Amino acid sequence: MRYQGRSLYIMLPHFDKIPDTHKIAVLRANALGDFIFILPALDALRAAYPDAEIVLLGKAWHAAFLAKRPSPVNRVVVVPRYGGVGDDTEIEEEPLEIERFFRYMQREHFDLAFQLHGGGQHSNDFIMRLGARMTLGLRTPDAVPLSRWIPYAYFQQEVVRYLEVVALAGATPTTLEPRLRLTQEDQAEAERVVPERDKPLVALHPGATDPRRRWPPERFAAVGDALAAAGAHVVVTGTQSERAIVEKVVDTMHAKGLNLAQRLSLGGLAGLFARSRVLVSNDTGPLHLASAVGTPTVGIYWCFNLINSGPLTRLHHHPFVSWQLTCPICGINYIQEKCDHQISLVDTIATDEVIAASMNLFTNYASFS
Numbered sequence: 001m002r003y004q005g006r007s008l009y010i011m012l013p014h015f016d017k018i019p020d021t022h023k024i025a026v027l028r029a030n031a032l033g034d035f036i037f038i039l040p041a042l043d044a045l046r047a048a049y050p051d052a053e054i055v056l057l058g059k060a061w062h063a064a065f066l067a068k069r070p071s072p073v074n075r076v077v078v079v080p081r082y083g084g085v086g087d088d089t090e091i092e093e094e095p096l097e098i099e100r101f102f103r104y105m106q107r108e109h110f111d112l113a114f115q116l117h118g119g120g121q122h123s124n125d126f127i128m129r130l131g132a133r134m135t136l137g138l139r140t141p142d143a144v145p146l147s148r149w150i151p152y153a154y155f156q157q158e159v160v161r162y163l164e165v166v167a168l169a170g171a172t173p174t175t176l177e178p179r180l181r182l183t184q185e186d187q188a189e190a191e192r193v194v195p196e197r198d199k200p201l202v203a204l205h206p207g208a209t210d211p212r213r214r215w216p217p218e219r220f221a222a223v224g225d226a227l228a229a230a231g232a233h234v235v236v237t238g239t240q241s242e243r244a245i246v247e248k249v250v251d252t253m254h255a256k257g258l259n260l261a262q263r264l265s266l267g268g269l270a271g272l273f274a275r276s277r278v279l280v281s282n283d284t285g286p287l288h289l290a291s292a293v294g295t296p297t298v299g300i301y302w303c304f305n306l307i308n309s310g311p312l313t314r315l316h317h318h319p320f321v322s323w324q325l326t327c328p329i330c331g332i333n334y335i336q337e338k339c340d341h342q343i344s345l346v347d348t349i350a351t352d353e354v355i356a357a358s359m360n361l362f363t364n365y366a367s368f369s
Contacts (some may be wrong), residue, residue: 008363010173012163013150017170018112018134021049025105025113025130027057027123027137029079029086032266032285033309036292038116039072039170039178041162045114046072048171057110059086066268070181077105082121106131109116112169115160117165119143119313136168155307164176177312180292182274183267190271193263199233201292202255202362203273205281206249211342213282217245219351221252223280227362228255228353232277235260237269237286261317271320277365280358282346283309291317298354302345304334318357322346 024045028038035058045054046126056073057060079086103358111177112129115137117123124143127135135146138161143152150170163173205222224234234253238246238261246261264272268291273279273290280298281287283305291297296316301309303323311317322345325334329341 010160010163010176012172013169015168015170017048020053021109021111021169023055023110023112023156024049025055025057025108025127026112026116027063027079027085027114027127027130027309029058030117031248032061033288034064036178036285036288037158037309038114038162038294039180040159040173040175042167043065043175043179044171044173045169047174048166048169052111055110061266061315068185069183069267070199079126082122085117085126085281100130102129103193105129112136114169115146116165120146120149123217135190137165155304155312157312159312163286178292179287179294180270180289182271182293186271188271189265189268189275190275193260193268194258194272194275196275197233199231200362200365201272201276202227202232202234202293202358203276203279203281204234204236204286205238206236206250207238207245207287208282208284212345213284213300213302213305214245214344215282215346215349215354216344217248218252219347219349219354220249220280221257222256222351223355223358224249224253225255227278227358228253228257230359232362234258235272235276236263237272238262243321249366278358278361280335280354298315298357300346300349300354314348316361317360320349320354320357322348324348335358 053074056076057079058076059199060078073234080101081093102175110132112263113127113132113135115123119140120138120143136148137146138151140152204224206217208214228234235258236246236249240262243261246259250257250259270293273295274293276295278296279290283301287299299319301319301321305319306321310319324345327339327341330339332339
């Protein structure tokens with residue numbers, strides 16, 4: 001395999017485009033942030049194969065989110081429960097449903113099938129069962145090989161990781177930072193829930209699926225108070241499972257903050273973020289969604305996650321990183337092993353530094369918007 005400089009000055013594997021490619025499957029059946037990371041790879045595929053149909057094998061939320069949204073994806077097929085692909089390996093599978101799914105997929109006659117789902121221990125088997133003419137993706141040593149593959153290494157920037165995979169089919173980058181198109185429905189929903197006001201809008205997102213990635217709610221409240229004092233209308237977003245965290249932030253603030261827990265769809269959330277001068281958030285899906293619609297962000301990251309999912313540029317995005325490598329409870333070193341303690345690893349990040357970065361983006365928004 002030889003390498004050469006490609007567009008946008010990234011060194012990627014050089015392969016020619018695959019002739020007679022009319023239908024492409026892309027497996028990425030997981031969460032919001034994971035989908036945002038593959039957008040540049042999808043853009044590259046669309047540019048390389050402008051007339052091909054791109055089918056995302058994803059989850060029900062992908063189908064709803066992309067139904068009326070301009071994107072490189074032509075349609076979404078929802079994958080069934082399949083251990084290790086989109087769900088925990090302990091889930092109970094339904095063999096008849098899985099068999100029906102793969103019979104249906106084989107009748108699609110995919111020319112290319114991309115595994116953009118991780119190391120491939122489970123997902124490479126899944127991809128092979130689609131019956132595509134060529135399979136491409138990532139591989140750990142315990143995964144079956146595909147027609148073309150690159151080794152999976154944990155520490156790699158996610159956007160670049162998937163650009164490297166689609167380059168195996170001759171797709172070169174057209175974008176590096178993920179970009180997501182808004183719809184009129186997104187904007188209308190955001191306007192219904194949070195009508196335009198004289199004060200500029202800022203958003204806080206204090207939740208995250210993993211408790212170890214959560215900055216304390218009282219720190220978010222302090223940031224919200226500082227931005228409110230500077231003239232901002234502060235909203236606090238979250239899912240149903242994050243409702244208690246959102247309420248803690250709003251109740252701790254001295255200024256008025258608007259509780260938006262579970263009040264917006266993903267599209268409405270994108271519309272809201274697009275109107276915001278800045279989002280302050282833990283490293284979680286909404287942070288990456290905001291970045292993809294052009295919102296300046298202040299992100300709270302644990303060091304491993306910053307390497308893989310941190311923003312590529314710094315004019316609009318100020319990431320803060322915690323270098324806490326040992327468990328505060330049992331003292332194990334996370335480089336060598338894991339533990340089950342669900343305690344924040346990012347609470348060492350200083351509040352005053354986050355406030356300063358948030359204020360910088362808030363006050364300078366007009367100069368780079």
